[in-house]
Amino acid sequence: MKKLIYMALLLAGVSAGICPAQTTPPADASAPAPWQETEAQRHARLQWFLDARFGMFIHWGLYSIPGGVSWKDPQDRGHAEWYLESTKMPVSQYEKFADQFNPVKFNADAWAQVAQDAGVRYVCITSMHHDGFAMFPSQVSDRDHWSLSRTPFGKAGRDPLMELKQACEKRGIRFCLYHTIMDWHSPLYINRRDHNDVAVARGIQPDMDKFQAYLEDSVSEALNRYHPAMLWFDGNWEAGWNDDRARHLAGVVRRVAPSIIINNRVGGTNGDYLTPEQTIPAHGYGPAVAFESCMTMSGANYWGFNRADFEKKSVKSTPTLLGFLIDLASKGGNMLLNVGPSPEGEIPAFYAEHLREMGAWLAVNGDAIYGTRAGLYVHQPAWGRTTTRVLPNGDTRVYAILLKLPNDHRLVLPGVTVAPLSAQILGQSGTLPAESTPAGAAVTLPDSLDAKVYPVVAFEFKDRIDPAQTINSVVLEPGTNGAVQLFPHDADLNHGLQVQNEGNDDENLGFWTDRQGTAEWNFAVPAPKTYRVTVKWSAPPESAGSVIHLVFQTPGQTAYQIAPFTIASTGSWEKLQAAEAGSVTLPAGRTVLSVRVEKLSGIAPCNLGLVTLTPE
Ligand code: FHN
Helix, strand or coil, X not given: CCCCEEECCCCCCCCCCCCCCCCCCCCCCCCCCCCCCCHHHHHHHHHHHHHHCEEEEECCCHHHCCCCCCCCCCCCCCCCCCHHHHCXXXXXXXXXXXXXXXXXXXXXXXXXXXXXXXXXXXXXXXXXXXCCCECCCCHHHHXXXXXXXXXXXXXXCCCHHHHHHHHHHHCCCEEEEEEECCCCCCCCCCCCCCCCHHHHHHCCCCCXXXXXXXXXXXXXXXXXXXXXXXXXXXXXXXXXXXXXXXXXXXXXXXXXXXXXXXXXXXXXXXXXXXXXXXXXXXXCCCCCCCEEEEEECECCCCXXXXXXXXXXXXXXXXXXXXXXXXXXXXXCEEEEEEECCCCCCCCCHHHHHHHHHHHHHHHHHHHHCCCCECCCECCCCCCEEEEEEECCCCCEXXXXXXXXXXXXXXXXXXXXXXXXXXXXXXXXXXXXXXXXXXXXXXXXXXXXXXXXXXXXXXXXXXXXXXXXXXXXXXXXXCCCCCCEEECHHHCEECCCCEEECCCCCCCEEECCCCCXXXXXXXXXXXXXXXXXXXXXXXXXXXXXXXXXXXXXXXXXXXXXEEEEEECCCCCXXXXXXXXEEEEEEECCEEEEEEEEEEECCCCCCCEXXXXXXXXX
């Protein structure tokens, strides 16, 4: 039986403190964390992040220069920020990009203005991506001759991160940094790549303890220089990085910057929030767990600049991007939306156009997004999504965000039997006659809404309708033999996943062509128990080797378990078979199972049939 990967995230915190000068403070991993805080302190520290809901991610670095065109084959244009690794360019050759980095069109005010026009509340830019290059004048990285100081731009005295920070903060936008753990350049990094010829020539041996000291110096330097509001770690998945290292690094960060927010990719149990990537969880993680989905604007899902994508003006549509933001807000999450600027220093104009369109929608409807909490529903109404806000007087505002207009223009908040005090269309004066019906609070919408993109109706209710309350949720339970059967037709689906052959033995979830697609089930078990997980699936030979992850999460808690399942060919899409995917130990009460694509071969990983949990 396969062993499950077990992961947990402890929401660690800080108390107030003063930033010391630019040194790496001693961090004793065994000592009690000096940043331990109460739940109220933690909430106060995370408040701005929870309220922000919308941030801009910026992947910009030396990899922008080749723009994805392989040095081996100019026809191969499918690379981006992973260029060094995915083209296996010798590091000595990649280093030459540093001598070319001169983004003369870079204008921090123009970038920050795009961010402001988009309505984002924070900007997170790569201070260091996996190529290990410090995008700032770094004395630490200069030990390896590997920072902005080496570039023509740096030599001209420019510091784009500082310029951007100032331009953002002038506009009330928080400035945050992305910093890699995995490093393809440092000679010290334990999983040093074969194409790191520079490291070999220097005769330096990999040494993870020395690497950690270097990384902590680098992070401390960035913290002391830029004082970011949040630190977005990445690249923590390689062997060699572990919980102890993660705790030590987080300790360093929290000592240098006590009020900072750290994402979970620092590793172990040391982050403040979860970071689903290119996906929106079907239900969120409950009110106690902050999360932020990072998503690309690029139509082909590139993070860094890709010239072919740029030439095609490939970008997701504004309604699609707004739909992501709305869906996330309704589940209590943020969206970190990525742009990959050009090597000349410009955010592509067609990105900026869509961002401004998002900002225009937010200018009218932002009250339904900023500062709100998750909506009312687990099973979403056909017309759209909800978000909630508790008003200072204790009343509750429920925002109904209409992704499509309901039949007969009759908007009903299913299950809300409390009489509404009022209802109002955001951006319009006057109120709508709101009523209480057995099906839920309701209004009739005017025809004038037909032409509007995602209009919002704000209902107000006396007293609190608990945002944590999930009306309409289906919680599945074990059958008489104690087994939990999770049928495709009971799942919450997104990104085009569809139930096929419903009610038959070969019922399955198909059309999984979008790797962001997830299927989620809510179920509850009466007592803690270990269950064998069995998966039914079908897949043609092209899909073999795909990997799906079955993620088991306890709502309201940050611990989760993953059962990875590698897809074997069953011969065809039609032929289903069953196999074990490991075992899982569940607490009593509710669990959410979310199945997502980890690795994709072919056009879809599989058709997914019944998932069964059998008590051991
Ligand atoms: O490897 C990176 C990738 O290049 C990009 O930075 C994304 C953004 O979330 N994170 C990693 C992959 O998970």
